[in-house]
Amino acid sequence: MKLVRFGAPGAERPGVWLDDRGTPEILDVRAMAFDIADYDAHFFTHWGIDRLRGLLMEPVQKRIAADGVRLGPPVARPANLICIGKNYADHAAEFDGAPPSEPILFAKAPTAIIGPRDPIRIPAGWTEADAEAELAVVIGRAASRVEAASALAYAAGFLALNDVTERRAQREAGQWYRGKSFDTFCPLGPFLVTADDVADPQQLGVRSRLNGAPLQEGNTRDMLFPVAQLIAYISRTLTLQPGDVLATGTPSGVGFARKPPVLLQPGDEIAVEIDGLGSTCNRVERA
């Protein structure tokens, strides 16, 4: 099942993306179940995905044509937007050398999240914005001190994420939070694909394209720490909350490591695609 949120920024409604009638449609979830307010912690905690399956069995459904409808990020603003650094050996090498011996955790501000087609807006004075194509995981139920062997049961689903990064801010600040957290620096979507529809999250192609030309090309099989290990590792420090988003790191080929560097410029279009999960595609603008 493909969960989407649609409508104006800040006023999105929960939906399900449907392709079964030839042209894409969106199930207007709130028009059928008024108490499903949004794809948030309450939704995931209260068997929300099971309830959507029930709505899809209803003989009379509220659907709208998807054409021309703005999609927001497929989940409501999470409590935590946790990221993993250098989770692919080839990216660690192009960044500054050796692969880490345990996961490197950092965060992006959840306020950076935007929809899959919204513009990335670079503030004046910053010239080193770069893209990072990543598989992201949405947590489905509270996870505290879980074992890796059972950790994937805590994932509600998977989606594409662009960990946009201002390299100068990342370099200068002595930590990564600032360079990662500019408004609009986290395109997400277009769909949250539920975990039952992702056969193996460690066998997914991950790629980015700048103005249509390939930039990154990797596969989640090359993660140093797979998704299950990451959930288990983080859950030993903090309780992951339903609706939390975890960005699992980027493969090699990022723009700033190229010679010469390829950084995002106003007018560019940057896409991040994950096999089976669709792609974000965002125009770059000056804020």
Ligand code: MG
């Ligand atoms: Mg990243």
